[in-house]
Amino acid sequence: MTDAEEAEVVSWLESAAERKIETGCAWVFLAGDTAFKVKKRVDLGFLDYSTLDLRLWALERELRFNRAATSDIYRAVRKLTRAAGGGLELDGPGAVVEYALEMRRFDERAVLSAQPWAVDGPLADALGREVARVHARAELRPQGGGGKALKYTIDSNARLIRELAPKLGEERVEALIAATDAEFFRRKPLLDARRDAGFARQCHADLHLGNILLEDGKPVLFDCIEFNDVLSDIDVQYDLAFLLMDLDFRRRRDAAVRVLSAYVDEGLRHFDRRLLAGLAALPLMMAVRAGVRAHVQAHSGDLEGASAYLGAGLRHLSPPPPSLTAVGGLSGSGKSTFARLIAPGLGASPGAVVLRTDEIRKRLLGVAPDAALPASVYSPAFYNDVYDALFAEARTLLDAGRAVVVDATFIQPELRGRVEALAQEAGAPFHGVWLQAPPEVLARRIEGRESDASDATVATLRMQLDRDVGPVDWVRVDASGPAQDAAEAWSIQHGGAPLA
Structure with missing residues (x-):
């Protein structure tokens, strides 16, 4: 295709469109309920659309890759052909001038980057589980992932950020590069082991809020990377790290940690416990993602944003040590809400992973997290299995x-003794929290529950009230009022900052 033909294609599509969106490597034309995407005739090194065949190859991959997660947005690759009268037409019998990807048009205001505040608890939970399910069914890519794949991006970041050092500060740039390299070589054996264990898969690879849509209350992933296998055949955790870093950077650490906890619970339905061990590399992966955004923002002229991402990368590489916090109390005392409120303020970004026995029970039985189960499944042996898995x-x-x-x-x-001993064995600080409230408050909360993993009933509460729980030497917190107040009180008691 010549320059003139490219201009003709753009003009023809634009004439029927209500709006044209231009990026560095494509145009998108919006018309009614349809969108047509055309690749630009460019070669950027890591991305090559310079020939008609390469653009067709890229569009067909974009269609196939995105359908894995977003089946109804990506419709078909269409031909723009030369009409008998000399103009252009869609899928005609004439010579192919260009190819376009037909998509279903969606409300751009529903993209999460336009409304990061919309990622509330239930949506964050749904998002974490959806990403885990997408990863579980993604194709294995044993030639990708591992140390080699991550080092490709680390080295690319170093080169591009160094070009910007005079604008971003030589000392900070070199500090990030050195800290990233040091952490990489520390984690390389783990990265390679994860590749060998099947965690290297064909991933979305561009999983930030700008590529997640909220429709009918559900998260929809779109616009994955199709043009470079080195960038898309990666560790599933590195894929997740972009979303976590993006939420954290937008000061939505509360949402990020709930995404992470939901991803862990759902991921353990599909992967073995090596999924958890791999989180040792999460600070590195989040730092690398921040490094990518640093040079992207700088090259787009946003030096303030680039500097902020640089700082985020450095913080991710200096995480605080881990701790173990146990939140106990009778049913209805608000343990899960309290746990989720305090989690963002604990440990490495985006916060502490919350493990719930209510969710572990459902996972061990292979049913949905909010599936209702009869009391008959809660045998003493199963009760022990759940706590064994928790610990x-x-x-x-x-x-x-x-x-x-x-x-x-x-x-x-x-x-209570086992969980305290666990912290001691792991060399981690321990905090025990016991939530308490009047029985009538507990009963009212249980009766008002909807779509929750807990199967506790008021009858369950009565049995608990009749039991002697023994001496409880954990910090007691009054949970009779709003959970936010209880979490604030505990945080202040432990010298922490007030909750956001």
Whole structure:
């Protein structure tokens, strides 16, 4: 295609469109409920659309890759052909002048980058689970992932950021490069082991809020990378790291940590416990993602944003040590809400992974997190299995450097002793929190629950009230009022800053 033909294609599509969107490597034309995407005739090194065949190859991959997660947005690759009268037409019998990807048009205001505040708890939970499911069904890419794939981006970041050092500050730039390299070589054996264990897959690879849509209350992933296998055949955790870094950077650490906790619970339905051990490399991966954004922002002229991403990368590479916090109390005391409120302020970004016995039960039985189960499944043996899984997962996370909040009733003194011993064995600081409220408040909350993993009923609460829980030497917190107040009180008690 010549320059004149490219201009003709753009003019023809634009004449029927309500709006044209231009990026560095494509145009998108919006008309009614349809969008047509045309690749530009460019070669950027890491991306080559310089010939008609290469553009067709890229569009067909874009269609196929995105359909894995977003089946109804990406419709078909269409031909723009030469009409008998000399003009252009769609899918005619004449010679192909260009190819276009037909898509379903969606509301641009529904993209999460335009409304980061919309990522509330339930949406964050749904998003984490959706990403985990997409990763679980993604094709294995044993030739990708590992240390080699991540080092490709690390070296690219170093080269591009160094070009900007005079504008961003030589000392900070070199500090980020040195810290990233040091952490990479520390984690390279883990990265390679994850590749060999099947965590290298064909991923979205550009998973930030600008490529996630909210439709009918559900997250929809779109616009994945199709043009370079080195960038898309990666560790699934590096894919997730972009979303976590983006939320964290937008001061939505509360949403990010809930995404992470949901991803962990859902991921353990599809992967083994090595999923948890891999979180030791999450600070590195988030720092690399921040480094990418630093040079992208700088090259677009946003030096203030680039500097902020540089600082974020450095912070990710200096995480605080892990801790273990146990949140106990009778059913209805607000343990899960309290755990989620305090999690963002604990440990490495984006915060502590929350492990709930309510969710572990459903996972072990292979049912949905909010599936209602009869009391008959809760045998003493199964009860023990759930707590064994809780403690094993918590220990793996602590060993990986992640702070953990365990959410369970902890009615039995021996279970409280086990969780305290676990922290001691792992060399992690321990905090025990016991939430308490009047029985009538607990009962009212249980009766008002909807779509929650807990199967506790008012009858369950009565049985708990009749039991002797023994001496509880954990910090007691009044949970009779709003959970935010209880979490604030605990945070202040422990010298932490007030919750955001």
